[in-house]
Amino acid sequence: MKKWKIQNESGIKNNESWDKFLKILLENRGVKTKKEIEEFLHPKLDEVTAKSVGIDQEQLKKAIVRINKAIEKKEKIVVFGDYDVDGICGTAILWETLNSIGANVMPYIPHRIDEGYGLSAKALESKDFKVHNPTLVITVDNGIVANEAVEFANKQGIDVIITDHHVPSKKLPKAYAIVHTTKLCGTSVAYLLAQEIKKKGNDSSRQARTIPDDHLALVALATVADLVPLTSSNRTLLVHGLKSLRETKRPGIVALCQEAGIDQKNIGTYEIGHVIAPRLNAMGRLEYAMESLRLLCTIDKNRAKLLADKLGSTNKERQTLTIETVQHAKEKVKSQKSKVKSLLFIADESYQQGVIGLVAGRLVEEFYRPSIVVSKGEVYSKASARSVHGFNIIEFIRSASKYLVDAGGHPMAAGFTVETAKLVLLQETLEKKAEELLSEEMLTRSLRVDCELRLPMIDEKLYSEVQMLAPFGMGNPEPTFMSRNVVTDDMRLVGKDSKHVRFRFMMYDLRFTIDGIGFGLGEKSAELHVGDTVDIVYTIDENVWNGNKNLQLKVKDIKAS
Numbered sequence: 001m002k003k004w005k006i007q008n009e010s011g012i013k014n015n016e017s018w019d020k021f022l023k024i025l026l027e028n029r030g031v032k033t034k035k036e037i038e039e040f041l042h043p044k045l046d047e048v049t050a051k052s053v054g055i056d057q058e059q060l061k062k063a064i065v066r067i068n069k070a071i072e073k074k075e076k077i078v079v080f081g082d083y084d085v086d087g088i089c090g091t092a093i094l095w096e097t098l099n100s101i102g103a104n105v106m107p108y109i110p111h112r113i114d115e116g117y118g119l120s121a122k123a124l125e126s127k128d129f130k131v132h133n134p135t136l137v138i139t140v141d142n143g144i145v146a147n148e149a150v151e152f153a154n155k156q157g158i159d160v161i162i163t164d165h166h167v168p169s170k171k172l173p174k175a176y177a178i179v180h181t182t183k184l185c186g187t188s189v190a191y192l193l194a195q196e197i198k199k200k201g202n203d204s205s206r207q208a209r210t211i212p213d214d215h216l217a218l219v220a221l222a223t224v225a226d227l228v229p230l231t232s233s234n235r236t237l238l239v240h241g242l243k244s245l246r247e248t249k250r251p252g253i254v255a256l257c258q259e260a261g262i263d264q265k266n267i268g269t270y271e272i273g274h275v276i277a278p279r280l281n282a283m284g285r286l287e288y289a290m291e292s293l294r295l296l297c298t299i300d301k302n303r304a305k306l307l308a309d310k311l312g313s314t315n316k317e318r319q320t321l322t323i324e325t326v327q328h329a330k331e332k333v334k335s336q337k338s339k340v341k342s343l344l345f346i347a348d349e350s351y352q353q354g355v356i357g358l359v360a361g362r363l364v365e366e367f368y369r370p371s372i373v374v375s376k377g378e379v380y381s382k383a384s385a386r387s388v389h390g391f392n393i394i395e396f397i398r399s400a401s402k403y404l405v406d407a408g409g410h411p412m413a414a415g416f417t418v419e420t421a422k423l424v425l426l427q428e429t430l431e432k433k434a435e436e437l438l439s440e441e442m443l444t445r446s447l448r449v450d451c452e453l454r455l456p457m458i459d460e461k462l463y464s465e466v467q468m469l470a471p472f473g474m475g476n477p478e479p480t481f482m483s484r485n486v487v488t489d490d491m492r493l494v495g496k497d498s499k500h501v502r503f504r505f506m507m508y509d510l511r512f513t514i515d516g517i518g519f520g521l522g523e524k525s526a527e528l529h530v531g532d533t534v535d536i537v538y539t540i541d542e543n544v545w546n547g548n549k550n551l552q553l554k555v556k557d558i559k560a561s
Contacts, residue, residue, distance in 0.1 A: 001444075001445075002445045002446060002447045002557050003444055003445065003446045003447065004446075004447050004449055004482065004537060004557070005446045005447065005448050005449060006449045006450075006451065006452065006482065007024075007028040007448065007449065007450050007451065008024045008027070008028060008450065008451040009451075009452075010024075010451070011451050011452030011453065012024070012451060012452070012453055012454075012457065018461070018462075018465055021462070021465060022465055022468065024450065024451050025450055025451075025466070025469060025479050026040065026469075028450050028451075029231070029469075029475075029476060030231070039232075039236075040235065040469075041468060043235055043236035043239050043240070044236065045216075045236060045237075045240045047236065048192075048233045048236050048237060049192070050179075050192045050193075050195075050196060052233065053181045053183045053184055053188075053192070053233050054181045054183060055179055055180065055181050055189070055192065056178070056179075056180070059177045059178050059179060059180075060177075060179055060193070060196060062176070062177040063138075063161045063176075063177035063179050063193065064196055064197060066136065066159060066161060066176055066177060067098070067103075067136070067138070067161070067197060070103065070135070070136045071098070071101065071102060071103045071104075074104050075104065075134070075135045075136055076104050076105075076106070076132055076133055076134040076135060076136075077098060077103055077104060077105040077106070077134055077135075077136045077137075077138065078105070078106055078107075078108050078129070078132050078134040078136070078137045078138070079091050079094045079095045079098070079105060079106070079107045079108065079138050079140060080108050080110075080119055080123075080137050080138065080139045080140065080142070080143075081107065081108070081109050081139075081140040081141060081142070081293070082109070082110075082117065082118065082140065082141040082142045082186070083109055083110065083111075083112050083117075083283075083284030083289035084141070084225070084226070084281055084284055084289075085221055085222055085225035085226065085277045085280045085281055085292075086141045086185050086186045086187050086222040086225060086226040087109065087140055087141035087142065087186060087187075087289075088109065088280060088284075088289060088292050088293050088296065089187040089218035089219070089221050089222040089296065090140035090141050090163070090185075090186050090187035090188075090189070090190035090191070090218075090222065091107050091109065091140045091190070091293060092107070092218055092293060092296045092297050093187065093190050093191050093194050093215045093218055093219075094138060094140060094163075094190045094193065094194055095107040095297070096215070096297065097194040097197055097198065097215075098197070101197070101198070106132050106134075107290075107293060107297075108123075108128075108129060108132065109284070109288075109289045109290050109293055110123045111288055112284055112285070112289070112353055112354060113353060114126070116382075116417070117142065117408070117415065118139070118142035118143060118145075118146055118149070118408070119137070119139050119142055119143045119146040119149040119150065119153075119160070120146065120148075120149045121148065121149055121152040123149075124149065124152060124153055124156065124158070134158060135157065135158060135159065136158070136159050136160075136161070136176075137153060137158055137159070137160045137161070138160075138161045138163060139160065139161070139162045139163055139164060140163055140164075140186055140187070140189075140190045141163075141164060141165070141166075141185075141186025141187065141189075141190075142164055142166070142186070143160070143162035143163070143164050143173065143175070144162060144164040144166050144167075144168045144169075144172070144173070144178070144180055144408075145166065145168065145169050145173075145406065145407075145408045146162075146173055147169075147171060147172075147173045147174075149173075150162075150173035150174055150175050151173075151174060154174065159176040160173070160175045160176055161175065161176055161177045161178075161179065162175045162177070162178045162179065162180065163179045163180070163186070163189045163190050163193055164178075164179075164180050164186060164189065165180065165181060165182055165183075165184055165185055165186045165188075165189050165228075166182070166186075166408050166409060166410065167182060167394050167395075167408075167409065167410060167411070168180070169398070179192075179193050183232070183233060183234075184223075184228065184233060184234060184237075185219075185222045185223050185226040185228045185234070186222065186226070187218060187219050187221075187222030187223070187226075188219055188222070188223065188233075188234070188237055191215055191216075191218075191219050191237075194215065214244050214245075214247075214248040214249075214250055215244075216237065216240050216241040216243075216244040216245075217241060217244040217245035217248045217250065217253065218241075218296065219237050219238075219241045220237070220238050220241025220242050220244065220245045220272065221241075221245065221272055221276060221277065221280070223237060223238045223241065224238065224269050224272040224273050224277065224471075224473060225272060225273065225276075225277035225280070225281070227412070227413070227473075227474045228474065228475075229474050229475025229476070230269075230471060230472070230473040230474055230475050230476040231475045231476055234475075235471075235476065238269075238471055239471065242267065242268070242471060245264075245267055245272075246264060246265050246266070246267055250296070251298055251299060251300065251301045251303075251304035252295040252296045252297070252298055252304045252307065252308070253296070254301075254304070255295070255301070255304035255305045255307070255308035256276060256279060256280075256295065256308045256311065257276075258305075258308070259279075259305075259308040259309055259311070259312045260275045260276065260279065260312065262275055262276075268470075268471060269471045269472060269473045273473070278315050278318070278319075279308075279311040279312060279314075279315045280292045280295075280296075280311065281318075282311060282314040282315035282317075282318045283310075283311060283314055284354070285318050285352075285354030285355055286314055286317060286318055286321070286352070286354050287314060291307060291310060291311070292311060294307060295307040295308060295311060318354070318355065321352060321354075321355055322355045322358050322359065322362075325350075325351055325352070325355055325356075325359050326358075326359050326362045326363075328348065328350070328351075329346050329348075329351075329359050329362075329363060329373060330363070330366060332346050332348070333346065333363065333367060341369070341431055341434070341435070342369060342370075342431075342434040342435050342437075342438040342443060343369060343370050343371075343372070343430060343431050343434035343435075343438070344363050344367060344369045344370070344371040344372065345371075345372045345374075345427045345430060345431060346359075346363070346371070346372070346373050346374065347373075347374035347375075347376045347381065347383075347423060347427070348374070348375075348376055349376045349377075351373065351374070351375040351376070352375060353375045353382045356373040356374070356375050356382070356383065356384040357373075357384035357386070357413070357415070359373045359384075360372065360373040360384050360385055360386040361386045363386075364386045364387070364388060368388060368443060368444075368445050369388065369443060370385065370386070370387045370388055370391055370393055370396070370434065370438070371385065371386050372384070372385045372397075372430070373385075374418075374423065376420060376423070377420055378420065379419065379420060380405065380417055380418070380419060380420060381417070381418050381419075381420045381423055382415070382416075382417055383415060383416050383417075383418065384413075384414075384415045385397060385409070385413065385414045385415065385416075386412065386413050387411065387412045387413070388442060388443065389442075389446075390442050391411075391437070391438065391442060392411040393409070393410075393411060393412060393413065393414050394407065394408070394409040394410060394411060394414040395411070396430070396433065396434070396437070397409075397414055397416055397430070399433060400426055400429045400430055400433070403418060403419075403422045403425060403426040403429065404416050404417065404418055404426070405417040405418060405419065447480070447537055447556060447557055448477060448480060449480050449481065449482045449537055450479045450480055450481060451481060451482075452481065452482045452483065452484065453481040453482070453483055454483065454507075455483050455486060455505065455507050455512055455514060456507065456512040458514060458540060458551060458553075459551070460551070462540070463540050463542060463551055466478075466479050466540060478539045479539065479540075480537060480538065480539050480556065481537070481538060481539070481540070482535065482536065482537050482538075483505075483535070483536055483538075484535045484561060485507075485533055485535070485561050486505045486506070486507060486533070486534055486535070486536055486561075487505065487506045487507070487508060487531065487532070487533055487534075488503060488504075488505060488528060488529070488530055488531065488532050488534060489504045489505060489506035489513060489530070489531075490502075490503065490504035490530060491503050491504075491525065491528060491529075491530055493522055493525055494517075495522075497522070498522050498525075499519075499520055499522040500517060500518060500519050500520065500521065500522055501517070501518040501521045501522060501524070501525050501555075502515070502516075502517055502518075503515065503516035503517070503518060503553075503555060504516070505536070505553070514551065514552065514553060515543075515550070515552045515553070516536070516538065516552055516553035516554070516555045517541075517552060517553070517554060517555065518554075518555035518556075518558065519554070521555060521557075521558065524558060527560075528558065532560060533560070533561045534558050534559060534560055534561055535558070535559055535560075535561050536553070536555055536557070536558045537555070537556045537557045537558075538553040538554055538555045538556055539553070539554045539556070540552075540553060540554075541553070541554045
């Protein structure tokens, strides 16, 4: 059962202005002052700077001076990224920027299984890394908790500049410079550093080449894929990034859209999150993420097509593996002798590291409990965690740091390494802490509702008002409404296994009807009948079919009035 949380109880009456409607939606998103409203509705790219997002200016200056010195002295530089979309896109931006102004630079993405996450002594000692033999390493989307790795690099005579957005631990690494903020994704941090490099560099003394002007397209991909809140600077970067993404001629993105069968000119947050990002992530999950980086950076259309096809087929493998692992994990949860606990902690030797984060996410969807899924190894085990709203999972995991090798992440998603011998002890400790910290209210699903609407108010004008708040996603959810005392004029099950419900809703007194679709509401159909009077929660959608457009409701929940 979902708890409906109405953000504005007054609702919108038929005779009230559109200005009030928009004001309510904005206030529900924390946008209240005239300045905030202007920035939200008309985001300006030049207002997003390293300073405005809280990056330490002294550290930034130090990083720029060191990078310029490395370029002038022809030192070998390595841009050290991560194997997810955020790390790959940020690495592409920094590598292309530095390469275009004559730096002796190479990109490097660690192998998930062989080297693990982020900057590590293991990666720095690997044969592939030693081929580069750099004197300067710039991290992207990692490094803020890599204390031991930075110390190891320093001893090797390698300076490290960290660019990252993850939550730092109490003790920062002793890096040459740290360019860090938690307000953006990792790619955006790298993008702002790249902007500073271009601004501060003395191009006349360099081998200047053309710098790609579509880096905002990569910022858009990472911003959506990494689930950062789409507010403030992130919203500004995404609005301008989507425009760049829809127009880019970058062969890898064009090929990826063609392989996936999506229209590049109409890419939105859905296409990024559910179509493009899973393909870019698939290589790092099952094989080697350098292939995704090569796809983004190649200027060869034929090579782009081959790589896009490879990403597509690898993603299909990933989907199959995820489905099998999710099913196995669900069975483990259901077979537990006691009731489902406040925290789900599932470990198995068969779980592949590349999909445990996805599995943890699915367990949260199914059981609405913070979930930790562990890929159990002989000596060390790797884990991914996902949380529920209001429960800081990385802070929670770090409270048991005495059992951990390392841990990193965000309030909603994290990962850690643990000695397998300590796994049971860690599980017992975290489960006990979770029982103390998690209240019943925190473990109850809630459905956020902006305000109440009368169905006849829904028309093209209202829909266009709602779309002014796009792009939607984390931190800026699509506006959701409630209508009371609506009659189900028609209702039928649709889709595979009859999982979805197609509705027609009516208000007899006003002779108003509108169609609706309830994805995943098939199980509720047994409680409903044609002619019932119900209350519904929904978003407003524009359905396009055979060239015709009509508004419909996407029903999120329904219950008897």
